[in-house]
Amino acid sequence: METNKIAVNKLNLFYGDFQALHDINIEIKEKEVTALIGPSGCGKSTFIRTLNRMNDLIDIVKIDGTIQYDAMDIYKQWDLIELRKKVGMVFQKPNPFPMSIYDNIAYGPRTHGIKSRQKLNNIVENSLDQASLLDEVKDRLHKPALGLSGGQQQRLCIARVLAVEPDVVLMDEPTSALDPISTSRIEDLIDELKKSYTIVIVTHNMQQAGRISDKTAFFLHGKIEEFGGTDQIFFNPVSSKTEAYISGKFG
């Protein structure tokens, strides 16, 4: 039984006069991994950032159309902070805060009012465990997070998102700044996480999309050129442009 987690309807997005997204319609199903692929500059990041309203930070952005999360409009019905708690985000470049590993993970729960030491300890431990980072850092929880390797930092960022108990995790090219070994660890992690979370992931890497996603959306020039099951997109694309892109003819 597949329920819609996120439903986007006739979304247009403008950076000032420049229209970056054209008439986007997409439905993202619960506990699936949806991959967004496409050549760079086609609006993948712009799109994924609208899902938790990160584009609000940019003054010149104007949006029309609707985005519903859990059947409620994210602009009109959801409280911004609640929405961002539910729809977490992992960025392209690992961005741990300049504080200890522990404080990084506890940051979210603390800002949402959890003070009990015991609870925080549990949350930190569980989140690190879920992000399969616990074994590597359990002896240095109070050391600066910026001392971790890039791959560890990215898993820390994932753990940090998990600590606020989200429902959907958005990832914008989470492995593009990492080496192959770290990348494969994160892919394994995503595989693990999709049992409990709905995941939307932007990726530049076709193989990655093929390996980890259930659905794939192909973006081109700010439009969704094609959206469907990953197998179908990869092996049986409808659009010739999709086929050209998949087979590496441009991008």
Next chain:
Amino acid sequence: MTGIDVLKNRRSNTVQSSPQSRKINRQEIIAKGIICFFTAFTIAILVWIVGYLMVKGFRYNNDVSYDVTTQIEREIPLDNTDEDVVFIINSKVRSEDIPVAGLRKLYNKARKENWGFYNQQNLKVVPFAYEGAGSFSDDVMNFILTGSDLETYRKNVSQTSSWEDMIHRVGQTPGALGFIPASKAEGLPKSVKVLSVRRISLIVSPSVLRIQDGRMMREISQADADKLFSGKVVNWKEIGGIDLPVTLVFWDSKDASSIINRDEPVLAKIQIVHSEEDFYSSIVNTNGAVALGHYSSIESEGLSFIPVLRHETGWNLTWHFIFESPARSGQWGGVSYIILNTFFLILFTIIFSTPVGIMAAIYLVEYTNQGRLMRILRMGTETLAGIPSIVFGLFGFIFFVQICGLGIGFISSTLTITLMVLPTIIRSSEEALKSVPQSFREGSLALGASKLQTIIKVVLPAASPGILTGIILAIGRTVGETAVLIYTLGSNYDLVTGPSSSARVLSLHLYMLFSEALSFDRTFATGAILVILVLITNLSTTWIVKGVNKNASV
């Protein structure tokens, strides 16, 4: 390939190089030389400046003119008694010896007398005398009293019942001064020490002090005086005087023997007299005559004398200077209050300026978009930062002191300096906030933190090294500020006790010591403290910033 091979290769490359590249190489070397030269030059100048300030600040090195020579007497013979007298003082008094005129003043003008006149130590003089009459104490009294009022003397001194009592009480009373017979001066307790007396003057015939060809013997260094009495000086012009032959006058052959029996030949003329009257008349009447005589005879006989320069050197910047409170406009005592006032000024300036400055910077960076308002504000802060501080001082005087009626005092000056350093703090905080990566903010916001939470918990900590640097820059400006304070802080050298107390801080104290010519040595000592303070501030910036960075990263 080893390192040496690499070097060889490189060398052979240059050998084969084209004229063009050789020319470039030569230019490179010349440019490097010029840069090195100027760097070394700058560093040398800096080291010289700081070194000079430090040396002058730490040690004094002066020639001081006295009516008496440097010769000191521990035990002083009295006219009518066999026993010598020894003057004793409390050990806390930082004097070892004193000209006899000073000693007399200490006894006779005790109410107003202060050791500060002799050693810059702000300590009242408490003179003691022996109450038992007798030829010895009468004799000492005569020695002390020459020409003074017996009544005032009686009123001023405290009487002691025995010599033991005298020693005990002098040891107990700070600033105490007393006397004992020389026979009792063995094995004095630690709390008491002997004050030697200098009472020998260089008596000359008035002819020596004449003006000739615009030259005149004003004073003489101790070294020249020694040379004079070793008989090596034939003419006064050899030691800076006029063209006049020297005649050394001695009271009797016993005095003269000290030089006559030496191996070296005596070149100067020598005259030996056998009575007091002959002594004085021969000094007065012989052109170019000079003799060593008691200072008291100068007064009683109306003789001429040459002041002697004593070379005095020692520590300028002592713990006493740092920990004692100032007195007599800073001529005596130390600068403890002044240092404390400086810290108070810094503390309150930072308390007032930091929150306002940081909040303004947060508003500018986090809450406004870079529009015209921003540009105007930026121009405003930059202009403010460039305004000469004396103009701020004028503004502070007109606005805080007069219009707000706060009066000259601590609060007016703190507010004025706050206004002055605010642009610095705003600018540096702004830069620090801008340098915090946007990804920190996004990361925090994406976790559902509000903007305020993000700023307080992520942005500010990440910006703190930069903000701290700004604060310390502001401290540096506050420490060095004088112009503003002249108009708003006044010149009282007491400790700040309330918002309206007038006070001095180090820079202002330095300015006043210098401009009122109170003490050159103290000006430099204060300057050295300022330099050290600035040095500590700068080093602490480095340490703090390093510490904060260590917490933040690896």
